[in-house]
Amino acid sequence: MTVEMREGYEGTGTGAITPDGCAVEVYTRLPIGPEPDIIAAAVPAGAHILELGSGAGRMTHPLLERGFTVTAVDESADMLARVRGARTICGPIEQLDLGDEKFDVVMLASFLVHAGDEEVRRGLLRTCARHVAENGCVLIQREGADYHTDVPRERVDPAGFTVRIASVTPVADGVDSVHVEYDFPDGTWTQTFLARPLTKEQFESALEEAGLEVDEYLTPDGVWVRAVRVR
Numbered sequence: 001m002t003v004e005m006r007e008g009y010e011g012t013g014t015g016a017i018t019p020d021g022c023a024v025e026v027y028t029r030l031p032i033g034p035e036p037d038i039i040a041a042a043v044p045a046g047a048h049i050l051e052l053g054s055g056a057g058r059m060t061h062p063l064l065e066r067g068f069t070v071t072a073v074d075e076s077a078d079m080l081a082r083v084r085g086a087r088t089i090c091g092p093i094e095q096l097d098l099g100d101e102k103f104d105v106v107m108l109a110s111f112l113v114h115a116g117d118e119e120v121r122r123g124l125l126r127t128c129a130r131h132v133a134e135n136g137c138v139l140i141q142r143e144g145a146d147y148h149t150d151v152p153r154e155r156v157d158p159a160g161f162t163v164r165i166a167s168v169t170p171v172a173d174g175v176d177s178v179h180v181e182y183d184f185p186d187g188t189w190t191q192t193f194l195a196r197p198l199t200k201e202q203f204e205s206a207l208e209e210a211g212l213e214v215d216e217y218l219t220p221d222g223v224w225v226r227a228v229r230v231r
């Protein structure tokens with residue numbers, strides 16, 4: 001199935017590329033960091049998590065291993081085909097409407113809240129608010145403070161690949177085009193995407209617009225946030 005690329009987003013390298021430029025092959029190879037532990041410490045044991053933008057299940061699988069139930073949403077069927085042990089839903093997050101079905105936890109990770117298009121961001125946050133149970137929470141992963149300024153930068157991963165933020169170029173008011181390269185011994189993949197940096201104030205005001213508010217900044221760098229519906 002051919003899916004249309006989002007404007008300003010591009011990916012190169014072998015295999016399927018998602019509409020936001022992610023290479024499926026890269027996301028099946030990238031190791032997971034401390035994220036599942038951060039999530040597990042922030043939500044009730046055994047919670048049902050609605051994971052928005054799950055990709056190939058890099059976070060889904062460790063969350064299932066920790067005893068959570070996960071419903072994984074992604075607009076890429078190629079990514080979702082790699083997800084095991086979770087219910088999957090294919091489609092744009094901003095259009096997701098599961099009716100009366102609410103979740104203990106709704107998770108919007110991978111910096112998706114920084115979508116270049118503000119309308120898309122509004123849609124993503126409205127989806128979070130629409131699907132969280134009354135006493136549930138929304139977990140959001142934000143960009144770190146220097147993500148757009150400490151450039152170029154690269155990290156050599158012990159697993160044997162290098163990830164490089166090669167350039168960050170302003171392309172419109174408040175929006176940057178970010179170019180990332182992944183060098184593996186057997187190939188190189190790239191992703192170019194649009195990202196809108198958000199100050200803490202801008203982030204909190206975007207939440208408020210969607211009927212959400214910060215409950216707690218979970219990590220000292222402010223990257224992981226637990227939000228709740230405004231009561």
Ligand SMILES: C[S@@+](CC[C@H](N)C(=O)[O-])C[C@H]1O[C@@H](n2cnc3c(N)ncnc32)[C@H](O)[C@@H]1O
Nearest residue numbers: 018020053054055058074075076079092093110
């Ligand atoms: C950077 S990848 C991260 C995947 C996964 N969260 C991880 O950490 O491995 C982003 C994923 O979100 C999906 N995605 C991005 N924007 C989306 C949208 N608006 N609706 C549905 N899926 C989206 C992409 O298809 C991709 O699989």
